Amino acid sequence: MMSILGFLLALVVGVFVAPILGGLITGLDRRITARIQSRLGPPILQPFYDVAKLLGKEKLLNNSWQAFCAYVYLVAAATSVVLFFMQSDLLLIFFVQAVGAVFLVIGAMSVPSPYSQIGAQRELIQVLTYEPLLVLVLAGIYVHTGTFKISGIYALEEPMLLKLPLLFLVLGYALTIKLRKSPFDISASAHAHQEIVRGVYTEFSGPYLAILEIAHFYEVILILGLVSLFWSTSFVGMLVLVALTYLAEILVDNVSSRMTWRWMVTSAWAVGLTLTLINLLSLTM
Amino acid sequence: MHSTLMFILIVLPFLAAIACAVVPVKQVRSAVVVVTGALLVVASLLLIGKVPFETSFTSMAGLPLASMTQLADFLLLGFVLFLGWKHKHLGIKILAGAQLVILFALEAFMMDHHAASMAFVADPLSLTLVLIISIVGSIICIHAIPYMDNHEHHLHLTISRQPRFFAWLVVLLGTMNALVLTNDLLAFYFFFELTTLCSYMLIGHDGTEEATNNSVRALYLGSMGGLALLLGAVFFQNMLGSLEIQEIIKLAPSAGYAMLPMALLCVAAFVKSAQAPFQSWLLGAMVAPTPTSALLHSSTMVKAGVYLVLRMAPGFVDTTLSTYVALFGAFTFLATALLAVSQSNAKRILAYSTVSNLGLIIACAGINTPAATAAALFLIIFHAVSKALLFLCVGTIEQRIESRDIEDMHGLFVRMPVTASLAVIGVLTMILPPFGMLMGKWMAIESAAANVPVIMMLALGSAITLLYWARWAGLLMSHPLQGGVTPEVQPKLTKYPLVALCGGAVLLSLLSPWIYSALIVPMIDMVNLANPQAMFEAPYVTSKGMLGADSGVFPVAPLFLVLIVGMFLGLRVLKNAQGAREASIYLAGAQSRTAQTPDSFVGPVNQPVKVANANYYLTRLLPEGKVTCWVNTAAVLLALLLVVGGL
Amino acid sequence: MQAILDFIKSSRIKSPWLMHFDCGSCNGCDIETLACLTPVYDVERFGIVNVGNPKHADILIVSGTVNHRNKKVLANLYEQMPHPKVVVAIGACGLSGGVFREAPNVVGGIDKVIPVDAYVPGCPPKPEAIIDGVVLGLQKFAEKSLA
């Protein structure tokens, strides 16, 4: 049973430290992206400036339900991160973050703007694509450790990556889709500006966009936390694995162009399911 | 006391049906339905404290029950035969004829009739079903009172056909209660057939050509299930010398070839639960008035199938049959979820999703571990409540907007704020934590995690489920920031059932740890009692409102705390948002600038054109006809594998 | 509380998201504007991001003359930007209608339709001049209150 102190620590770290860390990582991401494109790039703190500016802008809405949805997305993302730091059930954490994903879509769909609608539909397809892969990765972790609890992973003697290398690749594939990085920046893109004018985010502005940004910071932390579990035995190993994975994500983001959702679904499922099958069978044999 | 409760749960609905059928006064009929519903609710709640118990009656209220059912069985089959002749349907004629012969052979040559009594067993599993049937079923029947008035008004009927409708509706409640309580496989068969007849009558109620055709199809497929069930009974009688369900479960694991009749029973269950390849009758059933769909085809009658599998499951723990059942269920879960994606007809979405969820429950029954059994029971409970709510919402919406296409429900909140909100909550309780359906799914996935093919299908299926629900919930809520929303006026008997179901879905989710310790733990004890080889232990421990095990934890109460605090703040966010400046939608700057034409852009000749949006239905990727064809082929193969491979 | 407000205020200059609207320009000004966003000038250094949606934008950069057809679009886009917001008019056309100002279908400069905060002259102006104009606009942006 977790002590009260541990609970409070997880709460504080989850609610306050995580978004700051997530923002810094996002800032780093933009900086590295700029360097890859031989530019200087914005300061590391840029995401915080963006959020602060957005918070100080006028409230502009199509309906109040939108505001509610943005807010639920934030709460769900924060809750899932807190649960993560409390070393709770991985499957549950995943379902809690799905609440956020669903509400983002519902919020975008509540505005009859074609841009936001198309963004929402595409976002749903992205969710459809990465969800089964993530569930299967978690199932693989269960087969390996005998539990869905994160504490079970920390009890392992050797890093999970050695036993689940293919599932780690699947995780990477799914996370690229979750983070909407190229070639999967289909529902809302940070780079190709004009096409769907930022898809699901089109109708969110000012403080409400800021809420979505903060929720995204939480999600980045959750995702990297998930990655870190694959080298749970040493802190340095964890950092190295997370850094390498994220760098790979940024690199892929920069060298690939956007693909269609059809390609995304078929390729992700074909590759993901095959790799999962091989890895799961090799575990259970 | 037992006999009084049994009388209310089983016989009273039949008496009420007679009253509904013969008294042509609307007020009397409504009163009968409401009072019967209330009595059923009370009786089922009183039953909670009494389980488990066994009881048998030679007569009830002076009527010789057992011999009456035997006689009624032949009459029923004769009637089905007559229907087959009336509709010139060769299949029904053959199936009904075959059943008549087999039943006669069974009764005359194989059984001894010295104990002409009817045995009932009430255990936590049947109690759960009784509660669902009596409470959710009654709520649906009450909602039907104003619904059918509107329905007939809309059809311009001169002579009301409501007496007949309500009679069959309440008959179904009694039949279902009897079905889940009886301990005699032959009586089970009779009630099983009776539910088929009820669905035939209710689907064909409107008498249109489509309704008649679909009702005949339901009867045809239902008879197939009946035949499979009867054959299973014959085998059991021959092999084990008993038709007592509890006895069969005890004896089957050690008897040779007992898995063949088990497999036949499973096939019967698949038919009743409309699993692929038998799903077509349930899809067709959607032509019926919505209360029918809600009662028969989502929350109660189709549960008879999964009930049968769950009831028999202790009898085939750790067998190949069990593995195949799990595979079959998971396959249906995935396949029908895929089919639901291409649908824009709300009732068809609900129908496919029902089949899909029943598949998940059957998969759990096939996995056949305590955790999976718990998952199955949770899914049954929460699916019944949420799905009934959604069906009734669709019915209410349909009567207002005269369409059941979800594309016509864009911005429904403006016209029907209450019903639209309830529908959204209904959808959310189907797919998101901390609600019960999701918890059931969580348990299902955790207990299937080591079963590679099943977990793959569950993972894909649950993602697809999310897709078709979320896009529906999304389009309901669009409305202008200020004003424009017309308050909704509904008759009390329409509104209260909806609110009750919605409240029930949320409240029961909060209570799930307690439901677990009150219903599911005793049920697993019963399984051990029935099949001592199973040696099941309760899969989860509950403490402080959390469900926990070595494999995982689901903190129900803490999540609800987050939910409640979150909602409280969320309402403030909503209120706060009212102060925002109202924006028009982004249309690349081309939106028309008059307030009279919202959501429009300036089109040719400076005329405003309203934007039109529609969901992705992925019809090019997943055309319904083609997918159905593939799914049915695969399902037939799987079902054959199940019967043959189960040996 | 004051610290937060100050941070928000100082963040404004550091995070101007701009939207570029071509209001019937000859494309000369547009090419120069987009040049600012290339790696050569790399305005993302200053936190400037080119967005395609007025609802996300802080600064509206408009090039070209306003005519009777596109004046509604210009006004619409401006209206959909949340306050505080700044408009920078680019090029002779944006300032006054430029060489097209006598044409019968032309309304004139941007400020005939929406309030303009900074004017960047030239035909077309150099990217440095445009950046200069944006910086001027930014100062006004930081000072503006919510209303």
Ligand code: SF4
């Ligand atoms: S100012 Fe000169 S370059 Fe710019 S749009 Fe006008 S004519 Fe073209």
